[in-house]
Amino acid sequence: METRYRPILESLVPRDPLTQFHLRRGSPDDEFPDLCRNSTWMGRILTPAMYRRQFDRCTHSGVMFDDVIRPGLEEPGDWSGPVSVGCVAGDAQSYILFCDFFDRVIEAHHEHKIKSQTPESDFNYDNLKGGDDLDRSFAVRCEVSVVRGVEDFCFPTHCSRGERRQLLTLARKALQRLEDEELPGRLVLIEELNQEQQRELNLNPPSSTQLRTGMARDWPDARAVWVSNDGSLMVWVNMDDHLRLVSTRDDTNITEAFKCICIHLQKLEGFYRELRHPFIWKQQLGWVTSSPADVGTGLRIRVHLKLQHLPKHRRLQDVLKRLRICMDRPDTDVSPESPALYRVSNVATFGVSEVDLTQLVVDGVKLLIAMEKRLEGGGDIDDLVPTQK
Numbered sequence: 138m139e140t141r142y143r144p145i146l147e148s149l150v151p152r153d154p155l156t157q158f159h160l161r162r163g164s165p166d167d168e169f170p171d172l173c174r175n176s177t178w179m180g181r182i183l184t185p186a187m188y189r190r191q192f193d194r195c196t197h198s199g200v201m202f203d204d205v206i207r208p209g210l211e212e213p214g215d216w217s218g219p220v221s222v223g224c225v226a227g228d229a230q231s232y233i234l235f236c237d238f239f240d241r242v243i244e245a246h247h248e249h250k251i252k253s254q255t256p257e258s259d260f261n262y263d264n265l266k267g268g269d270d271l272d273r274s275f276a277v278r279c280e281v282s283v284v285r286g287v288e289d290f291c292f293p294t295h296c297s298r299g300e301r302r303q304l305l306t307l308a309r310k311a312l313q314r315l316e317d318e319e320l321p322g323r324l325v326l327i328e329e330l331n332q333e334q335q336r337e338l339n340l341n342p343p344s345s346t347q348l349r350t351g352m353a354r355d356w357p358d359a360r361a362v363w364v365s366n367d368g369s370l371m372v373w374v375n376m377d378d379h380l381r382l383v384s385t386r387d388d389t390n391i392t393e394a395f396k397c398i399c400i401h402l403q404k405l406e407g408f409y410r411e412l413r414h415p416f417i418w419k420q421q422l423g424w425v426t427s428s429p430a431d432v433g434t435g436l437r438i439r440v441h442l443k444l445q446h447l448p449k450h451r452r453l454q455d456v457l458k459r460l461r462i463c464m465d466r467p468d469t470d471v472s473p474e475s476p477a478l479y480r481v482s483n484v485a486t487f488g489v490s491e492v493d494l495t496q497l498v499v500d501g502v503k504l505l506i507a508m509e510k511r512l513e514g515g516g517d518i519d520d521l522v523p524t525q526k
Contacts (some may be wrong), residue, residue, distance in 0.1 A: 165189040170206070176216045177223025178242045179209035187238055194234050198291050200227030205235055211349045219463055219484075222246050222430045225350065227295030229286065229417045232425055232432075243422070243429045248461075249488030255423040255433060259490035260399040268392035268499045275506045277441040277478060280385045281394040281495070283402055284378040284426045284435040286417040287409065292427035293377065294351045301359040301375050308374045311408040312363045319404055322365040324374075327357035338362060338371070352377060352427075369397050372405075378426045380405070391438065395495050398436075423487065433487030438498040443476040446512035447505060452522060456508070459523050460501040461485060481505065 162168055169188050172180040183206065191202035209223025222242055226232055232239050240251050271279075286292060287307065290300050309324060316322055327340070340362070343353030363372040373381040382405075384397040409415055417425050423433040431437075447453060448466070457464055464481045483498050508518045 165192040168192070168203075170210055174213055175209060175223070176214035176218075177209040177212075177221050178245050179206050179223030180213065181220075182241045182245060183238065190237060191235055196228055196230040196234050198228045198230070198295065200231050200291075200295055202235060202238075204295065205231060205238070208346065208350050212346050219465075220246070222428060224429065225294050225427050226292055226425070226429065227427075228291040229288070229419070229425060232419060232422060232429075239429055243432055243487060246430055247433070247485040247487040249485065251421050254420060256488065256490050258423075258434070259492040260403060261492060262392065262396040262399050264492045265392055265395060265495055265499070267503065268395065268495065269390045271389045271391070271440070271499075271502060272506050273389060275442050275444065275509060276389040276502065277443060278385065278387045279389045279391050279394055279441070280383060280437075280439045281391065281398050282381055282383040282437045282439075283398055284431050285380045285382075285402075285406075285424060286426040287379045288415050288417050290379065290414075292379070293375065294427060298355055298358060301355070304375055304379055305359045305361060307409065307412055307414055308361065308363070308372070308380065310412060311405055312372060314408045315401065315404055320365050320367075320370065320401060322363055322370070324361055324363045327360040327362065338364075347377075370401055378428075378431075389440065391440070391495065391499055395438075395491075399491070431486050433485075434489075434491050434494055436486055436491055436494055437482055438495050439480055439482040440498065440502045442479050442481055442502065442505065442509075444479050444505070444509050445476040447509045447518075448477070448479065450508075450512065450518065452518070456505075456522055460497070460504065462498060462501040464505075 165188055166185060169185050170183075172183060175181075188202070195201045204227050205224050208225050209221075212221070212223070214221055214223065224239075224242060226239070244250055287304060290296060290304055293301075296304075312322070312324055327335075330338070330340070343356050347353040348356075359375050361374040363374070365371070369384060371383045371385075373383065382398055382402055384394040386394045406416055419425050424435045425432050426435055448464075453464075461484055462481055463484050464479050466477055466479050481498070481502055483494055486494065489497070504521065504523065508521050511518050511521065
């Protein structure tokens with residue numbers, strides 16, 4: 138995997154920057170982390186030989202390999218739950234310098250081989266079918282979001298206060314253009330919001346993991362949210378990534394939410410390009426941000442469903458795996474006799490276009506609703522179980 142990046146790696150001067158510093162570190166074998174109980178993709182993939190190869194490497198902005206794997210060491214995961222990536226990129230160069238590691242994590246998490254070129258983007262929302270007629274008896278609301286990284290800046294776990302403030306300045310300029318030309322709204326600094334306003338925006342305080350990994354350093358300095366006047370779009374600045382666009386709808390119209398994201402993302406992409414700081418894109422990976430779980434499209438589609446019978450079914454996990462979607466239960470304080478709210482979303486963001494990814498979730502949600510109806514009537518769902526996608 139490293140061979141295609143070999144000219145870039147060998148052009149780095151000096152070859153192993155960390156050897157110039159007198160860091161109080163042992164040998165790679167002495168420093169290799171204990172991964173015996175680590176269930177993340179990082180823990181499953183990292184070997185002593187791979188660690189030795191990355192040990193003395195450092196990106197131009199100072200990201201070393203131990204910075205990359207720290208999230209997985211802080212949160213080793215649970216063997217019974219979904220597998221997290223357990224790693225984070227400190228900057229865009231991390232994906233090149235540590236490609237020996239990142240490529241394997243990306244392929245394992247997204248279940249898709251990295252090829253010479255990524256699939257072409259497809260923001261033609263007219264190609265999406267059936268996203269506007271989910272059964273409202275079961276579907277409660279939907280959310281479509283996308284993340285982007287900005288060229289020439291480190292990602293949140295590694296960026297400086299100055300970089301973060303520059304990113305906020307760029308966001309102000311780009312979002313002002315969006316207001317003037319397309320969609321009126323307002324930018325609000327997180328530090329100006331009281332607790333009630335933060336709750337209205339579903340903004341939670343930084344988690345312990347975000348604090349330990351450095352993502353929430355200097356909180357809430359230079360963090361902001363832009364909200365459109367009609368409530369159709371929110372843009373988070375300097376939170377878990379440089380930019381996150383979110384469109385939420387209580388009428389569960391995924392088509393309209395996806396359309397909103399497509400139109401305004403492309404507008405912002407053009408504005409940032411004019412500001413000479415385009416979004417970060419790599420030929421083999423597509424759009425890249427801090428987490429390898431978001432490379433490719435950076436797109437997340439979430440639908441909240443009221444379900445009572447399907448979550449107890451013996452084949453549920455098999456069905457979800459075949460549909461390439463995941464389901465969790467954000468609200469656990471519900472009586473077993475009443476339907477609970479479950480959140481369904483895509484697992485992968487890499488290897489398929491934006492339209493195909495959204496279609497996958499739409500089709501999956503409709504099948505889950507059909508199964509819930511069948512079980513509600515006392516029937517069986519074996520004939521509805523799809524073949525492996």
